[in-house]
Amino acid sequence: MLSFLDLGVPAALADVLAADGKTEPFAIQRDTLPDSLAGRDLLGRGRTGSGKTIAFALPLVARLSASGTRRQPGRPRGLVLAPTRELATQIAATIKPLAEAVGMRVTTVFGGVSQRPQEQALRGGVDIVVACPGRLEDLMKQGIVSLGAVEIAVLDEADHMADLGFLPGVTRILAATPAGGQRLLFSATLDRGIDALAKRFLSSPVSHEVDEASVPVGEMTHRVLVASDADAKKKLVEDLASGTGRRILFTRTKHHAKKLAKQLTAAGIPSVDLHGNLGQNARERNLAAFGADPANGGVRVLVATDVAARGVHVDDVELVVHVDPPVEHKAYLHRSGRTARAGAAGTVVTLMLPEQRRDVKDILRKAQITVGLEDVTPAIVDELVGDRAPKIKTVPVAQQQNKPKAKPAARGGAADASQPASRDGGRRRGRGNGGDAARRTDSAHRGDGGQRRSGGQRHEAGRADAAHSRSQGSQTRYSTQTGAPSAHSRQGEQGAARGRAGSRRASRPQGR
Template sequence: MTTFNDLGLPEKMVSRLDELGLTTPTPIQERAIPHALDGQDVMGLAQTGTGKTLAFGLPLIARMQSYGQKPERKTVRGLVLAPTRELAAQICHSLREQVDGTPFKVGLVVGGVGINPQIKRLEKGTDILVATPGRLIDLLDRRALTLQSTDFLVLDEADQMLDMGFIHDLRKIVQWLPEERQTVLFSATMPKLMNEIADAYLQNPVKVQVSPPGKAADKITQELHYIAKAEKTSLLIELLDKHRDEAAIVFGRTKHGSERLMKALVKAGYAAASVHGNKSQGQRERAIKAFREGEIMVLVATDVAARGLDIPQVRHVYNFDLPNVPENYVHRIGRTARAGMDGAAVAFCAPDEVDELKAIQKVMKISIPVASGSPWMGMDEPAKKGGGRVRGRGRGGPRGGGGDNAGQKPGGGQRNKRRGPPRGKRGPKAA
């Protein structure tokens, strides 16, 4: 069995990993770390929850040990770019654990908080800086830092940065970076634009892959409920009541919808909080801290939290609304079954979410087991039988889940008309 000591890491780093109870590298760590330690550019393809942070973080910290002096004023030696504040904060927390007791400092710059304190902290120079693209550009425009001395760059969750429209920011940032540098890129999927990013940032990269894109962790059990939109909240409460003492994340599609759902859960007696784009960074951090420490048991979130949370005690993930981007389903359910634990993922599908469900199952190359209800009319696959009570049958179930006038007032018109903007214009904006 491979150990961290076998990967060529400095002895002090291996000792620190032992202190944290980490002795055996994950497959992505085992494959990526030796190449990164050799100074090669690396392109890694791995699903969420596979240990990518240490796969790039340990070589980055090892690089810091090669310097014999502190960083110069306003300089950054190692830069990590992440798409969301939550993911950036999680990366920063993990790296700070690894450098505890050393002279190395890990800085964090994200939006949603005051920029002036960040400018002041950057004046002394930074060993490792974790940043979101937008805030980094703001700081560069203000000349609060320089990247001319940055010789180790990490692009984490690069596919999500593309999904969120950061392609122009990435093109701008690369102009501030020196050509002579080492770059590590990690992504869960490989969209077409990734080739452009790879060409701009990487030189002759070593490609490592540990699992095909769209594959969920093996220890996650999944189930699907066909249910009318109006009945989703009551079903969620019914299912949550079965595991009140276990942490659960509930994913919604929109900021306002997630906030309403959180308030409904609080009213129903659950210790719940929400994380979405209308919350300040301080509010997000307090909610996540309370969730991590067990003060609240249910966290309602949009996709801003689909990749940024690493909380091993999360046993349940609910897709209250199915995501518009099918790959985000994989990232959402990857918030459970972490650190070798088991987890359960439950998805709700209303009549107007059939297309999203089809896209998810196509990406994952599976058919999610049905726990209740029947496929809505127009779906290609036959109905499956499963446990749980039947809700919203596809052809006029007793609770109004699916008939021709489902969800309509008496005398209502056509059903299943999609509301809101076209599919391609939803998704990241909702976070």
């Protein structure tokens, strides 16, 4: 078996991987590294979980480290484009230890968070930027970042970019990078305009496609359960969520994800949600809670829309539940790929009502999944759930924690408590790529065709979503004492009572 050193990876970077337990390269890494480390343009095809991130992170860091060019303010030397905030964050987390080992800096650029820290990082000088297209284009237009010094550009999950309507922006961004730079493009498929993108920006690329059999996945078991009616399905969802291992429950809409997470929490099964209406801080808190040990405050259940179907990598997810069957087979495969990763086994359960039989069979046929439909029985439920976690009497207090605090009124009008003031006295809001992606996906699920909005419309939608997420998007905290609200909850109730009393006093007629 070849090692990373055998493939030409510098010893300093191989040591970083070894310290993380990565000593043997995956197939896509073995195939692509000799070419990418030699500076050739590359087109890599492989599904999520094949090891693509390390396959492009190593040549990106190694070649920039050896290039001899110096870091300049606002002019990164390496660029990675990703379709969602979650994926951008996880890519950056993989690249940073490698970059730090050779004295290089990495930062992320995406919407849904304040622009100022990103400006400061870029002006301080970074070597590699991992970005979502929307915010990066904003910063380019403002003159905060220039791509004229980019030596290596990477496009990850290009097919997902196409699905979300980001290819025009991606095309403009790649056109702003020097023509002679190295370009690495990774995609599961070459349809939806990806082939044209590769032909335009890649020069004599080497193509590598990972055989599915070589992808290190564990045994994935597929089951389809037919619930007799909506009430039976609701009870089944609660049962499937009650196990001791991590599980992700997928819904079609943001509203359903939020509602279901609250219902499960109220039923004693602490859950967090992940969807496009959440602000970035709330997303990160909820993902951190889901990834943490339940003994240390973590939760076992994540309720998500398709925003989590790609780019969210949490170890040891033993069960994926399609609470709402997806609208097409690609979403089924990407959702299901959250389990049975890195050699671990996992189960995928699709829940359906009798009237959904034809649609579910069509999705499974296109996904090339052969599995029978099963009526729900107690024995099947017990088999899928396994050991059940004890239910916890929980008191959600997110509403009290997330009430906007009143700020002193600014001169000339009331202050906007939901937005920080920008330097020019206005309100600065960024475009959230992950949020845009989820909104497009969810709009398609609702049946409005997912019509692409103009930049101005997306900006206004982003403002509304950002305000909403600030008021409702925080991770729920729980009191584990049966029937007892947490201290935050009691404080929130006392504050609410004082507010009601104040309102009553204000409404009484005042004497002269």
